[in-house]
Amino acid sequence: MRILKDNVILRILNSYLVDSPQPANLTYLWNFGSLLGLCLVLQILTGCFLAMHYTPNVDMAFNSVEHIMRDVQSGWIIRYTHANVASFFFTFLYIHVAKGLYYNSYKSPRVLLWSIGVIILILMMAIGFLGYVLPFGQMSLWGATVITNLLSAIPVFGQDIVELIWGGFSVSNATLNRFFSLHYILPFVLAALVVAHFMALHIHGSNNPNGVTAHADRYPMYPFFIFKDLVTVFAFFLVLSIFVFFYPNLLGHSDNYIPADPMVTPVSIVPEWYLLPFYAILRSIPNKLLGVLAMFGALLIFLILPLTDISRIRGNQFRPAMKILFWFFIVDFLILFWIGSQHPATPYLEIGQIATAFYFAWFIVIVPLTGLVENTLLDISTKDKS
Missing domain, CATH: 1.10.287 (Helix Hairpins)
Structure with a gap:
């Protein structure tokens, strides 16, 4: 029975990653799907390691991040990788969506594929916002306060919903604990949606630059497109290394390197760039x-x-x-x-x-x-x- 199950799993992997027929005219714009999958794996792995040392407490969160940076062996690499891959994640996602818009990838028979992709986009926005709050610097605190307070605009129940999210009457320990738990759990939900996205893609196959579905003139995923994907994967690792080792804070906000102070409002409250x-x-x-x-x-x-x-x-x-x-x-x-x-x-x-x-x-x-x-x-x- 176990051998049978192993064979089924291998056949599924083979049909998706090896023998899957792809249009011969795919360009490098189609590589951003694999790059997004790589970013998700990196974020989950680095996030799990960071969670081992992070403390979701308003008095200790900022110091726990500094502890990761200064005291944990190679902690600074993990933290900077996690922060910068988040920016690359959204960069690749916007390019991926723009490619779908340009080549009309949302048209039938790929409506389900497009719809799952939009849900993934919204969930990524939520996860990105939750993660931005966790270092609990000035921008984290005030960004969380402003964005969650927007829900108070909902008639009748708005303020109750805000206080439910906060776990009190302001951003506090309860808020940080909830945001940390959700930021840890939701990427696995995101991974499940990515699998569903991949399954929907497998039904009708990839769109192509001509926009016309053609069952002729297709090549298997391996080795042609696997090696083509590896070109952009290595380029991504090269650029990511430059950011992590030389410009780790380039895409961050300077105010978020100041411990959160509810008595001092930043001059300008902005979310992450993406x-x-x-x-x-x-x-x-x-x-x-x-x-x-x-x-x-x-x-x-x-x-x-x-x-x-x-x-x-x-x-x-x-x-x-x-x-x-x-x-x-x-x-x-x-x-x-x-x-x-x-x-x-x-x-x-x-x-x-x-x-x-x-x-x-x-x-x-x-x-x-x-x-x-x-x-x-x-x-x-x-x-x-x-």
């Missing part, structure tokens, strides 16, 4: 409740793309207008990155409002309208030929 676009959307709307809804809606809106993109043409490389509009969206997203790091004052507030309006309009108005025009022109072209 959450800045959604923070900019939150701040661009004057109404607190609408701002919170817009922030969460900015993530959930990716789920409607399979419905709003009605174009019969697959892949933006065959859609000149949509290709230009896609790059407008990327520029808009980068503007939101910039606005999220600035003080909410003129002219940044007005620029953020315009960028936020374009962000939502792109999904709700621009994408379906462009698809409608393309379908109309396609019908006219077909009638002319006939």
